[in-house]
Amino acid sequence: MILYNYFRSSASHRVRIALNIKGLEYEYRPVHLLNNGGEQHGEEYTKLNPSHEVPTLVHKGRAIGQSMAILDYLERIQPTPPLFPQDPYERAVVVQACEIMNSGIQPILNLRVLGELEKRYSADANSKTEWIQHWMKYGLTALETFLQRHAGTYCFGNEVTAADCFLVPQLVSGERFKVPLANYPTLNRVRANCEKLEAFIKASPLRQPDTPPTT
Template sequence: MVSGGLRLYSYWRSSAAYRVRIALNLKGLDYQLAPVHLVRNGGEQHGAAFRQINPQGLVPTLQHGQRLIRQSMAIIEYLDETFAEQPLLPSTARERALVRGLAQLIACDMHPLGNLRVLQYLEREFKATPEQREAWIRHWLALGFEAIEALLAENPSTGAFCEGDHAGLADCLLVPMVYNARRFALDLAPYPTVRRIDAHCLTLEAFQRATPEAQPDAPPPG
């Protein structure tokens, strides 16, 4: 049975969908996964059927009963406000602002520059080679992680997770971005706090079950 009729439109390697899967797992919510293949046949997200669900043609989208919620940050905060168990945001306004700041650094400043449609545009319009495309991604990832590392290292409330010793919103976004960094061979050695938090998160089942390779629409290994 799906808790509250939750259905997540997702793609196995979408970092935005990955962060929502983590949030759903941390909240202990059952949900139905509705895979949307972003590459096959030019991308299922561009089809008329999915455009009715999300006019942007992007994943993730969360369906809760008859309600559709789009954009990963909005989805995660909607889940936190709708299902009180296992809160993903801290209790004070100052701590919530710090967590939201980290999350938005990733969602607004880092993630869009490596998004599939941006990379496809670089290739199509500017004839970027695979090597140039990956250099572009690593450049923006490195700038973002430099800032994240500094913010985490200087914050006395950084604990086992981005904020204290409870996994929350910022961790939901950090882990998928570290996954992307490894995918594109970014050297993570300069970011010890980031690496420590990521490693700790991945010891938890909620994060393990959300990984791209654990998804039913992931290609078989090898």
């Protein structure tokens, strides 16, 4: 398996955690989102991922983009340990938690959206940070309410699920943009529990082959 990804991309981070939980070995191929005008826009990479996004997983010569699709695929080819509960409703709870982050938070604050805010509305660095903080707070508030009903040691009960693969990168990203995180006690508790696990430690943006030495 080859994972095209970027140390700091939260969608990449999710997939690294999932691969580690599943115990799947992979080759790390960095795609730098800023250098050379963004390597995700290169001709060869765009053949693998027409959305110009990381991550892309290549397995048996076939490319899969979108972190939700990749996690779903990993669950099928390597069912244990599971990332999703078997019961349909419990599974839906986990998917909903993932999507509160996957579609509810992250797309609104990715690099290309920030670029358009600058281009169209002359948004400066402060204004872009406020934009990020606003949407992160909005989504994390919903997630805290939602997970208070479902979380135990982890996002859903006491077993690690896909929701945890999404939560930790989201909070790491929140810290980076100085989002006040104290208001989310459930999320913080779950994060602390996750970060004791080797699968999460190894996947950290601070420890990847393309992490700059100064990070």
